[in-house]
Amino acid sequence: MSIHMTIKGALFGLAALGLASAAEADQLADIKAAGKIVTATDMHYAPFDMLNNGTYEGMTKDLFDAVAKEIGVEPVYQDIPWTAELPGLEVKKFDIVIAPVTITPERLERYTFTLPIADATVSLVKAANNSELTKPEDIKGKTVGVQQGTAQFKQLEAYGQKLGDVTIKEYGTTDEAYADLAAGRLDAVAGSLPNLTYLVKNRAETFALFTPAQFGEPKYFAWVLRKDADSDGFAKAINDALLKMTADGRVKAIQEKWLGTYAELPREVPAN
Known part of the structure; x- marks a missing residue:
């Protein structure tokens, strides 16, 4: 057997082993x-x-x-x-x-x-004592919090651009956004409907959903x-x-x- 054939066979064997390993992963x-x-x-x-x-x-x-x-x-x-x-x-x-x-x-x-x-449809929540905001389009001219890096942020951003004059403030967690909303530093918070429904259910004295709450496409x-x-x-x-x-x-x-x-x-x- 020539050296050329030996090397060729060895290379073929290594390639086959690599393919087998990939297939078995x-x-x-x-x-x-x-x-x-x-x-x-x-x-x-x-x-x-x-x-x-x-x-x-x-x-x-x-x-x-x-x-x-x-x-x-x-x-x-x-x-x-x-x-x-x-x-x-x-x-x-x-x-x-x-x-x-x-x-x-x-x-x-x-x-x-x-x-x-x-x-996961994006929705809005406000302070329970806020009678000025009712429907989603009322956030025009307001400051809205949302968790950074989320699909809800992207949907809020697109909706804010459509309305015009919406200030968006990003947060690392939704808890931080809720705290600022409760403290009056935000006008509203955007998030998925299940999260906001749970929030209002457990803290109805502090928060309330917009009517309607949802403003994005079903997600x-x-x-x-x-x-x-x-x-x-x-x-x-x-x-x-x-x-x-x-x-x-x-x-x-x-x-x-x-x-x-x-x-x-x-x-x-x-x-x-």
């Missing part, structure tokens, strides 16, 4: 082997994610506890600032982002989304995985669990526990 198999799913969320986003005397709770946790059980592994929950979550996912610091992320066309190009877990929250072939089986396992939980009533029970109502959700990932 499977995030779900790795997760099952480890016995855990490492997650990231922002634990300051009631009612989905909250810290109650240092204990993590909320709608997201109830849903994901059940999903992880269906898959047969333990969830590991991490409190990560929202702005660091998607970048951290991309460099594989964790397996999945379970902070509710609004599905958008831009994000669909970059990430794999699970089935929706809740409505949905979901969880986010990396967009690669390795994640396909993992995404399917999560979606299968969510569909099973929808069919047996667990999703409805969890929604009603945290939101006070049930909204039927799409059984496919929306295209926008």
